[in-house]
Amino acid sequence: MDVQLNGKNDDGFGIEVVLLEGDTKAPSCPHGPTLLFEKASKGEEKGRRFYACSACRDRKDCNFFQWEDEKVSETRLLARESENQSKKPLFTHRQYCSRFKVFKSLREDQRRLCQECDLLLVPEERGAHIGHKAPADDITDAQLQRPSTLLRPLENKKSNAQYLFTDRSSHFLLDTLAGRGFQKVLCVGTPRLHELIKQRNLEGKSKPMKSLLLDIDFRYAQFYGQDEFCHYNMFNHHFFGGEAARAVLQAFLGEGADGERVVMVADPPFGGLVKPLANSFSSIANTWQSLQTTGGSDKEMPMIWIFPYFFEPRILECFPSFVMLDYQVDYDNHPLYKHGKTGRKQSPVRLFTNLAPRDIVLPKEEGYRFCAMCQRYVSSQNRHCSQCNVCPSKDGREWRHCSECQKCFKPSWRHCTSCGRCALPDHPCGRSQGGKQEGCFNCGSPAHKRRACPLADAQRSHKSKTKAKKGSANQRPPKPKRMSGAARRALKKTALVT
Ligand code: SAH
């Protein structure tokens, strides 16, 4: 896989993720190995580095913190170890599987799901959950086939929000992949696609497809066997099930006797951690490549990475062979990310892929058309610019060519003669291009400030806007027990990444 990863990566938020090289081992939190962060400092001395959780951007979910050069006492290591143990799921995957068997054998009117514990209850457990909410009674077989409709979507806004595909988007994805002849889909953070594939197989009308779901949401282990689901963290490529789970992925990626073609579809949380994600996806691709026997070793693993369009530069930096498609992915439970038709807001979420764009036919009914010059399907309003020789629009609206800048811009942008460039009418005129500082600190989009960010947690405290004092991270030694001010501020900065 042609992935461009340097040791150090600026994600543009004043905080960098440093990918570890060689044998350096990061300490582990309940979510597997932590990531090494570095507070970026302009020109001055190097920011102090620290380890923090890879999966949780909110300290409330995982407050792991350790300076890179910190000496950790034996007692603290032991405490950490027992903390990690205590965060493990109630049951092992194997146990969940046998519970599922019992559950399925019950009559529908005997089946109970505890909504507070997100647990399918076996008969003897009911008493213990009596005071808990369980509105979903009489669980049908059909519902068991669609766990994403049964489980409440995780709502943690900063790290774990689950945005489920609409039928429109999930069927589009599945039909496209089936149409391209893929028989195996590696679903990374796409439980709804996974369940749709299984449903389609049950209908028996088309050639069956295999699907393996990798997700951090362990509730899904209740519904799927060990060859269909792995508890996985896509920010550090960590398999909670250890070697046995890795072997499941290996077996899935291998060609097998029938040479079924495999594609990965990932829909990660929309944080700013592009590089760690790319790192994990290229690990998957490398595994795939090492298992290739028939095809040349120069081939890339087919992949689709679903992410907002303003991450395009950063994704292409990691995966130069990827192309961003115009298709707007939309979600059932996301108030902002709806499809553009019928007056709803347009979704900024797109497909990034190394599949040939001309082969991914975007639905005509939704206004997409084929651009023969670009050799890809584009949004109805994305007009081909003869001067730029591309269909330039990223957001689905018609963009406008500026002859001075020799580039196309969003319709709202105007050429500013004093700045000598195109900008929003209310741009801070006369100030030179501020580079990274200009865009949104939250999502990285250059189009708006953090305050206007559609991805922002509306409740996020205004406190997080006050930036850590310059250099303070270097001055204060961390206190051993309570988190030091510097540590807290450093960690808070990682929260901005999402
Ligand atoms: N649109 C998808 C869901 C995307 S939401 C669908 O409809 O199937 C993001 C998904 O990634 C969720 O399923 C969530 O549980 C999972 N996820 C979040 N953080 C993760 C992590 N660190 N590692 C693996 N999966 C993660």
Ligand code: ZN
């Ligand atoms: Zn953690």
Ligand code: ZN
């Ligand atoms: Zn074009």
Ligand code: ZN
């Ligand atoms: Zn142009």
Ligand code: ZN
């Ligand atoms: Zn201009």
